[in-house]
Structure formats: C-alpha cells, structure tokens
Amino acid sequence: MPPINLMDYQPLAKQLIDRSAWDYIQGGSDDEITLQANQAAYTKLKLRPRVLVDVSQCTLETSVLGQTIAMPIGIAPMGCQGLVHAEGECAMARAAEAAQTVMIASAMANYSLEAIAQAANGPLWFQLYVYRERQITEALVRRVEAAGYQALVLTVDVPFLGRRERDLRNGFALPQHLHFANFAPTDAAGQHQQTLGASGIATHAAGRFDAALTWEAIDWLRSLTRLPIVLKGILSAEDAQLAVQHGVDGLIVSNHGGRQLDTVAATIECLPAIVDAVGSTCEVYLDGGIRRGTDVLKALALGAKMVFVGRPLLWGLAVDGQQGAHHVLELLRSEYSLALGLIGCPHSHQLNRHYISS
Numbered sequence: 001m002p003p004i005n006l007m008d009y010q011p012l013a014k015q016l017i018d019r020s021a022w023d024y025i026q027g028g029s030d031d032e033i034t035l036q037a038n039q040a041a042y043t044k045l046k047l048r049p050r051v052l053v054d055v056s057q058c059t060l061e062t063s064v065l066g067q068t069i070a071m072p073i074g075i076a077p078m079g080c081q082g083l084v085h086a087e088g089e090c091a092m093a094r095a096a097e098a099a100q101t102v103m104i105a106s107a108m109a110n111y112s113l114e115a116i117a118q119a120a121n122g123p124l125w126f127q128l129y130v131y132r133e134r135q136i137t138e139a140l141v142r143r144v145e146a147a148g149y150q151a152l153v154l155t156v157d158v159p160f161l162g163r164r165e166r167d168l169r170n171g172f173a174l175p176q177h178l179h180f181a182n183f184a185p186t187d188a189a190g191q192h193q194q195t196l197g198a199s200g201i202a203t204h205a206a207g208r209f210d211a212a213l214t215w216e217a218i219d220w221l222r223s224l225t226r227l228p229i230v231l232k233g234i235l236s237a238e239d240a241q242l243a244v245q246h247g248v249d250g251l252i253v254s255n256h257g258g259r260q261l262d263t264v265a266a267t268i269e270c271l272p273a274i275v276d277a278v279g280s281t282c283e284v285y286l287d288g289g290i291r292r293g294t295d296v297l298k299a300l301a302l303g304a305k306m307v308f309v310g311r312p313l314l315w316g317l318a319v320d321g322q323q324g325a326h327h328v329l330e331l332l333r334s335e336y337s338l339a340l341g342l343i344g345c346p347h348s349h350q351l352n353r354h355y356i357s358s
C-alpha cells in the first residue's frame with residue numbers, strides 16, 4: 001500500500017536512514033516541547049464551515065513576492081539533504097518545480113547553490129545565515145543573485161544552535177562523504193568533527209555564525225542587494241514591526257521546527273498577533289508542524305500568505321527521491337483542496353478568521 005498521507009512516509013523513511021542522521025532530522029532541542037507543540041496546536045483549533053457555497057472550482061493558486069505559484073505550500077530550507085538521498089537538494093528542487101511551488105534552498109546544503117539552480121527552473125529562494133566575516137555572506141549574496149534566485153531568506157533564530165540532545169548523544173557530524181558545498185573547507189570548519197557529547201553541526205555554527213547580529217545587519221543586507229528579503233524565525237509582534245521598519249518584504253513565523261529555543265509557543269499560536277502587527281505592509285508566512293491539508297487551511301485562515309513544510313519532505317526524498325518529495329507535496333495539495341471545498345471557501349485568498357471557531 002503506497003503512502004496515503006504525510007505521516008505514512010515517516011516509518012518508511014526511518015527504515016532507510018542511518019540512526020544518527022534520523023535523530024538529527026527528527027529531533028528538537030531540550031525536551032522537544034516546542035517540537036510537539038507545533039503539531040498539537042493544530043488539533044486544538046476547530047474549523048467552522050459554511051455550506052451551500054459553490055465549491056465546484058476551488059483555486060489554490062497564489063502570489064508571493066509578486067510571483068504566481070500553484071499553491072500556498074512550499075519547501076522550508078533544510079541543510080544536509082544529502083543525508084537522506086544522494087541527489088539531495090537537486091532532487092528536492094525538481095520536486096518543487098514539478099509542483100510549481102517555492103523551494104527555499106539552505107546555505108548549508110550538500111549541493112552548491114549553483115548546482116541547485118541548474119537542476120530545476122521552479123521558483124527558488126535562498127536561505128542564509130550571516131557569518132562573522134561579513135565578506136563570506138556578501139560573496140554568497142553575489143552568487144545567489146548571479147544564479148537567479150528570486151529572494152533571500154535570512155534566518156534570525158540561530159545566534160547559536162539549540163541544544164539538540166539526540167545529536168549530543170550521537171556525537172553527530174556530517175559524514176565524510178558530505179560537505180557544506182557552498183563553502184570552501186576553511187569556511188566550513190567543524191563540519192565533520194565527531195565527538196561524543198558534542199554536535200559537529202553546533203560546533204560549526206558556534207565557530208562561524210555571527211551571534212552579535214542586530215537589526216543593523218538587515219540594513220546592511222538591504223544595502224547589498226535588490227532581492228526581496230524575508231526574515232525567518234519571527235515569533236513576536238514587536239520583532240515583526242521592527243522588521244517592517246527595516247524594510248523587509250516578508251516574514252516567516254517559525255521556531256525552526258522546535259530545534260532552537262525550547263518551550264516557545266507553537267507557530268500557529270504566534271501567527272495572529274504578528275499578522276495584526278504588520279497588516280498589509282509585508283507578507284507573512286509560517287512553518288512548523290504542517291502535516292495535513294487542514295493545517296494549511298488554518299494557517300491561511302489566520303492570515304499566513306503561504307506555509308512551508310520541513311521534515312515530511314525529507315521523508316519523501318528519502319523514500320523515493322524527487323518523486324517521493326513531489327508526492328508529499330501532491331498529497332498536501334489534494335488534502336488542502338478538499339479542505340477548502342468542505343469548509344465552503346472556493347478560493348485560498350478568501351480564507352479568514354471566521355472559518356475558525358473562537
């Protein structure tokens with residue numbers, strides 16, 4: 001029996017992935033409270049359908065940062081996709097193209113950003129961290145522009161990597177055959193450093209990512225490029241307003257899939273206040289815990305322009321490469337389309353808070 005929903009992919013992928021890589025992918029920080037909360041929060045929200053509405057032609061198409069995409073569901077940035085499939089991020093990019101939606105390629109990919117851009121023609125955004133040596137980040141931005149990416153996503157919730165205890169217990173690091181392909185070996189120090197009780201990835205981040213980053217960095221990035229800038233990792237209305245003041249084009253309400261500060265609220269719980277704080281001044285997206293079409297519907301009803309999905313796409317990639325990741329996207333698309341019909345709202349962009357019970 002082939003998988004019929006996203007969660008069906010989880011046990012299939014687990015059988016295929018090395019134990020410590022599986023823990024790295026699945027895990028969260030500390031007690032994984034936020035990791036669990038992201039999914040659990042959707043079960044607490046109840047839907048409120050309308051009936052006798054013509055839903056014979058539901059449309060999922062939407063526009064983000066001025067670009068039309070087939071559905072409001074995209075691929076969250078995830079580093080190290082070579083851990084689950086030899087074609088890694090290139091296969092993922094082809095899956096995004098086939099589904100006509102956005103993939104956010106991670107700076108910490110195992111294929112170079114140029115290779116990913118060549119692999120597929122779909123909408124591609126690029127996620128970056130700001131390195132202590134600003135010229136490393138600047139050089140990356142120039143390459144991202146030259147390769148034709150359509151937006152920059154700056155992740156702002158990783159001054160340090162969260163304490164991921166599964167990785168500490170496993171002494172997790174990138175296996176020798178994989179590399180942070182966007183960087184020269186000197187700029188990727190620590191990537192293979194395997195020490196029990198430590199995480200090679202956390203060591204790498206601590207040595208390179210700039211923990212002194214402030215809002216000034218957004219102005220710096222803005223001065224560097226004409227590409228739209230999206231901040232990923234916003235959880236408060238105050239930061240959302242500051243982001244708008246600093247001229248960003250979009251925000252991703254994200255707690256990094258429960259991998260950074262544990263016990264922060266589920267992203268769907270943070271969303272309404274952020275949407276209220278920014279109004280129509282910038283686009284608001286969300287990630288974390290999206291596993292069902294009804295989750296997508298709830299996020300859009302509460303004001304998200306689109307959602308991004310993380311781990312389930314890695315499960316799909318592990319099981320069947322490009323086809324597996326594409327199937328995950330198609331499953332979510334059809335669930336979401338059905339949910340729109342059943343709630344009596346034919347068009348994604350007409351969703352609003354009245355479709356959620358108060």
Ligand SMILES: Cc1cc2nc3c(=O)[nH]c(=O)nc-3n(C[C@H](O)[C@H](O)[C@H](O)COP(=O)(O)O)c2cc1C
Nearest residue numbers: 025076077078079106155256257288289309310311
């Ligand atoms: C294996 C893995 C690697 C990730 N790598 C990155 C990354 O390089 N940059 C980033 O901004 N977020 C990264 N994230 C966080 C995701 O972009 C996203 O916020 C999160 O996975 C969404 O939650 P979900 O997995 O419940 O859908 C990673 C997540 C996972 C599971």
Ligand SMILES: CC(C)CC(=O)C(=O)O
Nearest residue numbers: 079080108201205256259
């Ligand atoms: C290579 C890591 C920094 C990627 C990441 O953000 C994560 O594992 O959550």
